Amino acid sequence: MAFRDGPFENLKVPLAWTAAVVAVVAIIGAVLLLISDRRTADAESSYSTLRGGFETVVGPVSNVLAAPVHWFGDASSFVGGYFFAVSENRRLKAEIADLRSWRDEAIALKNVNGRYEAMLGLRSEPAVAMVAGRAISDARGPFNRAKLLDVGSSKGVRVGNPVLNEDGLVGRISGVTGGVSRMIMLTDVASRLPVLIDRTDARAVMTGDGSGNPRLEFVRGTGSVQPGDRILSSGDGGGLPRGIPIGVAAKGVDGSWRVKLFSELGAIDYVRVLLFQDFGQLINPDALNAAPLAGLTTAPEPNAAQAAAIADAAARRRAAAEAQAARAAAAANAPAPTPAPATPAASTPTPRPVARPVQPSAAAPAPTTPAPAQPDPAPAGAP
Structure with missing residues (x-):
């Protein structure tokens, strides 16, 4: 017997009421599940076992059902990329060209920053002020080796200041203006520099001759130089610091000894000028005039x-001082002695005055007994 032949063949249920009843039943079921889902002592849900079994069963089925969706997405991407390959290729080429210019600029900046970092790492012992500069001109000839730097007297640069790059000593300043200075390199024929051999502490004079390797002259001692010995500035004469x-x-x-310069390992375009004049600037007058250190010059307490x-x-x-003062006072109060009369010389007789007779006046009577007249002395020189 068919269903329509049964007692419910004339039963008709409205569709809206059916959907409403199903929704209400589903909501009631969900609320009941939420209320009945309580946590156990081990913090697990009461439906965890049931949920885990359901996921175990449904997982492979979900993967199978999702596979066509993934395949369709990959296929659509492949087809879209194929049709838009030409425009994508053009876009990528333009981007590569733009990035290539940025790459070249980044490499140049990296090299410059590396040299700057190396130059900033230069330290002198003791510390001497430095100023950074750049070579703006190069003068090279058969014997001449010189450069112009973009720093001058406005930055404190003076004639004789040593010039360094990140590898070592380059030369010395030979002329200065307000904003530009001239540097004589170590290879110039006018370059003369006192140096020392680091291994033996022997002294020598490094002389430029226009070649890339200056000569070592006036080396003191026999066997004091060997190939590979480091050459440093000696500081003799006070022209530049030692070391x-x-x-x-x-x-x-x-057959002569030469010097392979550290400064020739790279380009000499960024340098630092050492503002060094003499060793007097390295001395702190306040430190020299300070009080002596405690314990070095203070005498211990006597017993x-x-x-x-x-x-x-x-x-x-x-x-003794009081006695000497008393003697000095007594000598000052004593009377001065009377000087003795001078005795005339025997060879020169002293002339005596001549007595002349007194002429009697008319008012006075003449004496009865005239005074005898004294004879005149003999003239000087008479026998």
């Missing part, structure tokens, strides 16, 4: 015997 790296010693083809001896010596010196 600035210059290069390594090598034997030339002519009782030493204190008594010091007091006795002081009393004796005081008594």
Whole structure:
């Protein structure tokens, strides 16, 4: 018997009411599930076992049902990329060209920053002020080796200041203006620099001759130089500090000792000028005039015997000074002695005055007995 032949063949249910009843039943079921889902002592849900079993069963089915969706997405992407490959290729080429210019600029900036970092790492012992500069002109000839720098007297640069790059000593300043200075390099024929060999501390003079490797002359000592010895500035004469790296010693083809300069390892375009004049600028006058250190010049406290001896010596010196002062006062109060009359010389007779007779006047009577007249003395020189 068919369903329509049963007793419910004339039963008709409205569709809206059916959907409403189903929704209400589903909501009631969900609320009941939420209320009945309580946590156990181990913080697990009461439906965790049931949920885990359902996911275990449904998982493979979900993967199978989702596979066509993934395949359709990949296929649509492949087809879209194929049709838009030409425009994408053009866009990528333009982007690569733009990035290539940025890459070249980044590489140049990286090299410059690396050199700047190396130059900033330069330290002198003791510390001397430095100023950074750049070579703006290069003068090279058969013997001449010089450069122009973009720093001058406005930055404190003076004639004789040493110039360094990130590898070592480059040269010295030979002329200065307000904003530009001229640097004579170590390879110039006018370059003369006192140096020392680091291994033996032997002294020598490094002389430029226009080649890339200056000569070592006037080397003191026999066997004091070997190939590979580091050459440093000696500081003799006070022209520049001691210990600035210059290069390594090598034997030339002519048998003379030469110096492979550290500064020739790279381009000499960024340099630092060492504002050094003499060793007097490295001395702090305040430190020289400061009080002596405690314990070095302070004498220890004397004991009782030493204190008594010091007091006795002081009393004796005081008594001697008082006695000397008393003698000086007595000598000042004594009367001055009368000088004795001078005795005439025997060879020169002293002339005596001549007595002349008194002429009687008319008012006065003449004496009864005239005074005898004294004879005239003999003239000087008479026998």
